[in-house]
Structure formats: structure tokens, C-alpha cells
Amino acid sequence: MIRLLIVAAVAIVPAGARTIAVAAGAEAQERLQTALIDAQPGDTVKLAAGRYALTEGLSLDVAGVTIAGAGADQTILSFDGQKGEGEGLLVTSRDVTLRDFAVENARGNGIKGKASDGISFVRLRVVWTGGPKATNGAYGVYPVSSTNVLIDRVEVRGASDAGIYVGQSKNIVLRDSHAEGNVAGIEIENSYNADVFGNTATHNTGGILVFDLPGLPQMGGHSVRVFKNKVIANDTPNFAAAGNIVAQVPTGTGIMVMANRDVHVFDNDIDGNGGAGVMLVSYQASFTDATYNPLPREVAVRGNRFGRNGFAPAFPGGKELAGAVGGTLPPVMWDGVTGYTVPGGAAAGGEARLAVNDLPMLDLGLKMQGTPVSAAKPQLVRVAAAVTLPEPAAVVLPAAQLARAAAR
Amino acid sequence: MRRLAALALLTLAGLAPPQPVDEALLLAADPAPTLAAYHLFADAGARQPAAGLTPYALNTPLFSDYATKYRFVFMPKGRAAAYTATGVVEFPVGTVLVKTFAYPAASGERFIETRLLIRKGDGWVPNTYVWNAEQSEAVLKRAGARMAVSYQGRAIDYAVPNVNQCKQCHLTGTTVTPIGPKARNLNGDFAYAAGPENQLAHWTRTGLLTGAPAQVPATPVWDDAHASLDGRARAYLDSNCAHCHSRKGFASNSGLYLDLEETVPAALGVGKRPVAAGRGSGGLQFAIAPGEPDASIIVHRMESTEPGVMMPQFGRTVTHAEGVALIRAWIAAMPKQ
Numbered sequence: 048m049i050r051l052l053i054v055a056a057v058a059i060v061p062a063g064a065r066t067i068a069v070a071a072g073a074e075a076q077e078r079l080q081t082a083l084i085d086a087q088p089g090d091t092v093k094l095a096a097g098r099y100a101l102t103e104g105l106s107l108d109v110a111g112v113t114i115a116g117a118g119a120d121q122t123i124l125s126f127d128g129q130k131g132e133g134e135g136l137l138v139t140s141r142d143v144t145l146r147d148f149a150v151e152n153a154r155g156n157g158i159k160g161k162a163s164d165g166i167s168f169v170r171l172r173v174v175w176t177g178g179p180k181a182t183n184g185a186y187g188v189y190p191v192s193s194t195n196v197l198i199d200r201v202e203v204r205g206a207s208d209a210g211i212y213v214g215q216s217k218n219i220v221l222r223d224s225h226a227e228g229n230v231a232g233i234e235i236e237n238s239y240n241a242d243v244f245g246n247t248a249t250h251n252t253g254g255i256l257v258f259d260l261p262g263l264p265q266m267g268g269h270s271v272r273v274f275k276n277k278v279i280a281n282d283t284p285n286f287a288a289a290g291n292i293v294a295q296v297p298t299g300t301g302i303m304v305m306a307n308r309d310v311h312v313f314d315n316d317i318d319g320n321g322g323a324g325v326m327l328v329s330y331q332a333s334f335t336d337a338t339y340n341p342l343p344r345e346v347a348v349r350g351n352r353f354g355r356n357g358f359a360p361a362f363p364g365g366k367e368l369a370g371a372v373g374g375t376l377p378p379v380m381w382d383g384v385t386g387y388t389v390p391g392g393a394a395a396g397g398e399a400r401l402a403v404n405d406l407p408m409l410d411l412g413l414k415m416q417g418t419p420v421s422a423a424k425p426q427l428v429r430v431a432a433a434v435t436l437p438e439p440a441a442v443v444l445p446a447a448q449l450a451r452a453a454a455r
Numbered sequence: 456m457r458r459l460a461a462l463a464l465l466t467l468a469g470l471a472p473p474q475p476v477d478e479a480l481l482l483a484a485d486p487a488p489t490l491a492a493y494h495l496f497a498d499a500g501a502r503q504p505a506a507g508l509t510p511y512a513l514n515t516p517l518f519s520d521y522a523t524k525y526r527f528v529f530m531p532k533g534r535a536a537a538y539t540a541t542g543v544v545e546f547p548v549g550t551v552l553v554k555t556f557a558y559p560a561a562s563g564e565r566f567i568e569t570r571l572l573i574r575k576g577d578g579w580v581p582n583t584y585v586w587n588a589e590q591s592e593a594v595l596k597r598a599g600a601r602m603a604v605s606y607q608g609r610a611i612d613y614a615v616p617n618v619n620q621c622k623q624c625h626l627t628g629t630t631v632t633p634i635g636p637k638a639r640n641l642n643g644d645f646a647y648a649a650g651p652e653n654q655l656a657h658w659t660r661t662g663l664l665t666g667a668p669a670q671v672p673a674t675p676v677w678d679d680a681h682a683s684l685d686g687r688a689r690a691y692l693d694s695n696c697a698h699c700h701s702r703k704g705f706a707s708n709s710g711l712y713l714d715l716e717e718t719v720p721a722a723l724g725v726g727k728r729p730v731a732a733g734r735g736s737g738g739l740q741f742a743i744a745p746g747e748p749d750a751s752i753i754v755h756r757m758e759s760t761e762p763g764v765m766m767p768q769f770g771r772t773v774t775h776a777e778g779v780a781l782i783r784a785w786i787a788a789m790p791k792q
């Protein structure tokens with residue numbers, strides 16, 4: 048036990064932390080990758096201003112390392128000439144801080160952190176410079192299977208799946224960031240305890256998504272707060288490859304909650320989204336995982352400021368639905384699904400326990416999971432249900448992580 | 456055939472006086488700057504293994520851009536690996552797995568790189584040594600490199616991996632491990648100098664392996680036309696995908712698990728929708744669409760050579776046409792659902 052404590056202390060406050068300086072120029076690939084391999088816990092790999100012409104994906108597998116550029120518009124890692132690997136930068140170690148640089152035109156994902164507990168993305172820019180294109184990489188900022196994730200003041204443009212994507216992670220703070228021109232601006236998927244606030248999601252296909260998918264090691268997404276965000280004019284036609292879940296996100300979606308529990312959406316500015324401002328839906332496709340719950344439940348939607356939304360619903364039957372309720376969709380739309388069949392088993396589901404105070408809400412009345420929208424029995428709900436849902440506690444990240452992220 | 460070629464190499468006469476493998480250097484904290492320093496080979500060109508190195512082969516190996524791979528295992532004298540029913544056999548501290556990647560050349564054969572996986576006291580450590588044009592020296596290369604190679608008239612932009620890439624594939628959970636030498640994948644004959652012999656029997660007889668039972672399952676040989684299509688395909692996926700696509704591998708978050716031991720159809724990709732494939736899905740709905748190879752993402756990604764789409768993500772730069780044909784045939788033979 049004493050030895051464990053000593054090891055932990057060493058990992059947090061390493062003696063003789065160094066700065067390894069790297070500049071742009073010839074052989075940038077080998078010099079930068081070598082620095083990332085040679086770094087020791089506590090070291091900072093400092094990237095001077097300049098454009099780094101990289102030919103392969105970069106990777107970091109040393110704990111406690113900071114990669115620091117001279118600014119998100121000063122230090123640019125350009126992957127225009129990338130020949131291999133699925134990411135621009137891959138992090139597989141813990142307690143890593145990435146700050147003040149840009150990743151441009153990665154062939155696959157921009158920056159991925161796998162099983163990278165304590166990872167922080169700070170003041171980064173991840174962009175595909177040609178605008179929204181199906182040939183752009185999938186995810187811009189992509190932590191997955193990680194605990195304690197900070198995403199702070201990043202900017203992501205052009206991702207062909209989700210600009211900022213947090214998958215199968217726990218304890219997440221995603222704040223003050225900008226997602227524009229992606230299919231999904233921000234996506235929290237199969238994750239627990241996330242605070243998403245102060246962000247702007249604009250001109251994506253869908254602004255902010257909170258999803259849960261079957262067949263994965265971590266399922267049952269829950270306890271997510273989406274608040275004080277600007278979800279404005281998400282109007283880019285969906286350019287995702289078919290087959291992926293985001294390919295089914297209707298163009299013009301503001302905030303979409305799918306198959307999650309304990310999600311609170313409040314105090315957001317939601318305007319100019321041609322589809323639903325807020326959409327609460329079940330996972331629609333068939334699935335074989337008996338432990339998966341495809342329903343949204345215990346979702347609170349309150350105190351958001353809605354501008355003009357719902358004027359051009361892009362999902363099948365959307366136009367007719369809008370026509371039936373006066374031409375535009377109301378602020379909130381729920382598919383009304385409360386039941387599903389457990390694969391190979393019994394009927395399941397029950398009360399959705401929605402606390403929607405931003406009214407009216409359009410209830411499509413689909414009842415059973417998998418029922419197509421064409422079978423909707425829509426009705427406008429004008430009175431809030433008598434359901435009180437306690438708000439999830441604020442996500443608290445370790446002080447040491449926040450201190451590393453605040454360093455300049 | 457490749458095993459016979461390996462044998463031919465081994466029997467070339469050497470001239471230099473033999474030096475013992477430098478076991479202390481192998482276990483040192485830092486890797487040696489040159490391959491020669493370890494004395495794993497008797498000659499500068501590493502065509503002659505030193506005493507104590509045993510050549511081996513795998514029933515079904517990873518495809519590496521059509522490179523020929525020469526594998527050797529070294530264990531300290533008197534030490535042995537312990538048999539395990541699943542996973543890689545338990546090698547002792549001081550073990551070195553040596554693998555040289557080579558292509559045919561006008562001068563006979565060109566070595567590209569020689570990779571070492573060393574079992575140190577606190578775990579396995581990977582490194583690779585890249586051969587010079589003269590084939591006289593291999594030097595440590597930790598950050599990766601590209602090597603122009605010509606193979607049967609086609610240009611290959613061969614990628615030497617960086618050490619992080621080595622670890623990415625060799626990771627099980629949080630531990631670096633070998634991938635190939637599972638007992639079942641070693642369970643086949645090798646053409647030793649004294650004649651062909653089952654590798655597990657040979658290792659047991661020569662004191663390299665303990666505890667192997669009389670009956671050990673064998674990984675099917677992927678290109679053995681006499682083996683079952685299902686066995687060959689599963690063996691190919693096991694060797695080419697499962698180092699990442701397993702429950703403890705780098706791609707654990709994908710939910711797609713392709714190791715030979717996996718039994719859940721959806722985890723094997725049948726009717727499984729993509730999770731984080733992005734444009735890698737190629738617009739297709741399922742990893743494996745039974746009966747429809749052209750509708751299966753797995754085929755699309757095996758055929759691609761485009762970063763962000765291709766699978767594996769690295770380790771090859773060209774399509775393995777024969778491997779793709781096998782997986783296509785396997786999927787085509789599945790009843791449509």
C-alpha cells in the first residue's frame with residue numbers, strides 16, 4: 048500500500064519534468080514522433096509556431112505528458128499528406144493534456160484518446176479545411192473508453208460524423224467549445240455523467256446529440272446535463288456515410304436525446320433549426336443485445352429559449368406532421384415510444400417519466416420501439432406532466448487535471 | 456514453401472566465430488543502437504541465427520504487404536515457456552522473439568527490418584531495426600519509416616512501425632504481449648534442419664516448452680484448401696484482426712470481436728451495425744451481411760488502402776487479394792438472413 052502511494056505521488060509530481068522543444072520544418076514527422084516517444088511522465092512537448100507537414104498519424108503512449116502548441120492558429124499539424132493510420136493524433140496514456148494547437152485534414156479521426164483517463168483537450172482547433180465533405184474524417188475530438196475527460200474551448204469543423212464525440216466514457220466536462228459544419232456538432236454516446244455547457248453548435252446537421260447504442264462494452268448512458276449552449280441554425284444537409292447512426296440524424300435537428308436516462312436539457316438558446324428544436328427518441332433499429340434499453344426516460348427539458356425552429360422537418364413524414372400542427376413543429380418532439388421487446392424475451396418498458404416544461408410537445412404516439420413514423424398518432428401535449436426529476440450533480444474533475452489544463 | 460526457404464537460409468555456411476547472445480544487453484533498460492550488438496546472428500547480414508535461436512512459423516500469420524517473415528525464438532539456457540490452453544504461451548524473462556521482414560530481390564533477398572520483442576523483468580518491450588541498402592547493418596528506428604519496395608512488379612510503400620504502433624497491436628488490456636505464438640498457432644510442422652517435426656513436439660523435446668498436452672487444438676492454415684472454409688476464415692480474422700478486435704484489444708470499444716474464441720454472432724459482425732466507423736462504413740449497414748460480401752463493411756475495409764477506411768489501420772499498405780477472396784467466399788457461403 049505504501050509503495051502504491053509512492054508510485055502515485057511520483058506519477059503526479061515527477062521530479063525533473065522537462066520541456067522537449069520541437070519546431071516545424073524538414074523531417075517534422077520523425078522529430079515530433081520521436082519526441083512523443085522519448086517524453087517522460089511530467090514532460091511537456093512544446094510545439095513552436097508553424098505548419099508541420101506530417102505524413103503519418105502521430106501517437107503518444109506516455110502518461111502525464113502535455114503537448115503544447117503556440118496557439119490554435121499558430122501551431123498547425125497538417126495531415127494533408129497523411130499516408131497511414133486512422134487518426135491524426137492518437138493518445139493511449141493517462142493524464143495527458145493537449146493544448147494550443149490545430150489538427151488539419153486528418154485522413155481518419157482528428158485526435159483520438161483511447162482508455163486515456165484524465166485527458167484534457169484545451170484550446171484546440173480540429174478542422175477539415177474543405178468544408179463539409181463525405182471524404183472528411185469521422186470525428187474531430189474523440190475521447191473513448193476514458194474516465195475524467197475535459198474538453199475546453201476547442202473548435203471543430205467539417206467532421207463527417209461528429210465534431211466532438213465522447214464515447215463510452217465517464218465524468219466528462221465539455222465546455223465553451225465551437226462545433227460547426229459537422230454532421231453531429233457534439234455527441235455524447237454511451238457515457239455516464241457529462242456536463243455539456245457554454246458551447247456553440249451551429250450549421251451542423253444536428254447540434255447536440257446524447258445517444259446510447261447497443262452491443263458495446265459500456266451501455267446505459269445516463270446523467271447528462273446539456274445547458275447554456277447556443278444551438279443555432281443547424282442546417283447542413285447530412286453528409287455522413289450511410290450505416291452510421293448519425294446518418295439518420297435529420298438535417299436541422301437542434302438537440303437530440305436517444306435511449307438515455309437522466310438527461311437534463313435547460314437554459315439553452317435554440318434557434319433557426321429547421322427540424323425539431325429538441326427531439327427525444329428511442330433507438331429505432333433492431334438489436335440483439337438483451338441488456339440494452341432503447342428508450343429515452345427520465346428526461347427533463349425546461350427553461351430553454353426557443354427561436355424559430357421546426358419549419359423544415361427533414362425526416363420522413365415530417366412535413367405532414369408539421370402541417371398537422373400548424374406548419375411548424377413545436378419546441379419539443381417525442382416519439383412516444385415506451386415499450387420494446389427484449390431480444391429473445393419478454394416485453395419491457397414502462398413510464399418514460401419525462402419532465403418537459405418547454406411546451407407544447409409533439410408526441411408522435413409510436414408506443415412500441417421500431418414503429419415507423421408513418422404510423423404516428425401525433426398529439427400536442429400542452430400541459431407539463433407531474434414529474435419531478437432531480438438534476439444530476441455537477442461533474443467534478445480531479446483538481447490535478449484542471450491544474451494541468453490551466454497551465455500556460 | 457516459405458518454411459523450406461527459411462531452412463535453406465539456415466544451412467548457409469558461416470565464417471565468423473560464434474559469439475553467445477548478449478543476454479545482459481537484451482535486458483538492459485535502453486535498446487541497443489544496432490541489431491548486431493545483441494549477437495543474435497552469427498553474421499553481419501543476420502542470415503545465420505546464433506546458437507540458441509530456434510526458427511518457428513505460424514499456421515496462420517498476419518499479412519504484412521507480402522513480406523516474407525523469418526521468425527526465431529530465443530530463451531535463456533535452461534528456461535522454458537509454459538503451455539497455456541488459450542492465448543500466447545507463457546515465455547520466461549529473457550525471451551526474445553525475432554522477426555525479419557524480407558522481399559525477393561535481384562541479389563537474392565532484401566531484408567527490410569528485424570523486429571525484436573523482448574521479455575524483460577517488467578514486461579515485453581518492442582523495437583525494430585531497419586536494414587541498410589548494403590544489407591550489412593540494421594539500426595534502431597523508433598519513430599517509424601517508409602521503405603520503397605518492389606514486389607512482383609508492384610511498388611509497395613512499406614511502413615516500418617513506430618514503437619507506439621508496435622504496442623498498439625501488441626496490447627492486451629494494458630499489457631504488451633506477443634500475438635502469434637499461441638500454442639494452437641504453433642501446432643504444425645516445421646522443416647527443421649534434421650527434418651520436419653511438429654513445432655510443439657520439437658519445443659517440448661528441446662526443452663523450450665513445458666506442459667503441452669498430447670492433444671492441442673490447431674489454428675487452421677488460412678490458405679490450406681483442405682481445411683474448412685469457416686475454419687480458414689476464422690483463423691485469418693484471428694491473426695489479422697483480433698489483436699485489436701478483441702474484448703481486451705485496442706478496438707474493444709467497437710464491439711466487434713474477431714478472435715477464434717468468440718462465439719456471439721453479433722460480436723463477430725453478423726448483422727452488426729457500425730459504431731464509430733465513420734466513412735469507413737462505405738455507406739454499408741453491417742460489418743457482415745450474410746451471403747452478401749459486397750454489402751459487408753469488413754470486406755470494404757479489407758479492400759481499401761485509404762487511411763481512415765482501411766483495416767487493419769496499419770501494418771499493410773496494399774490489399775491482400777488472397778485474404779479478401781477468402782473472407783468474401785466465407786461471407787458468400789453464409790445463408791442470407
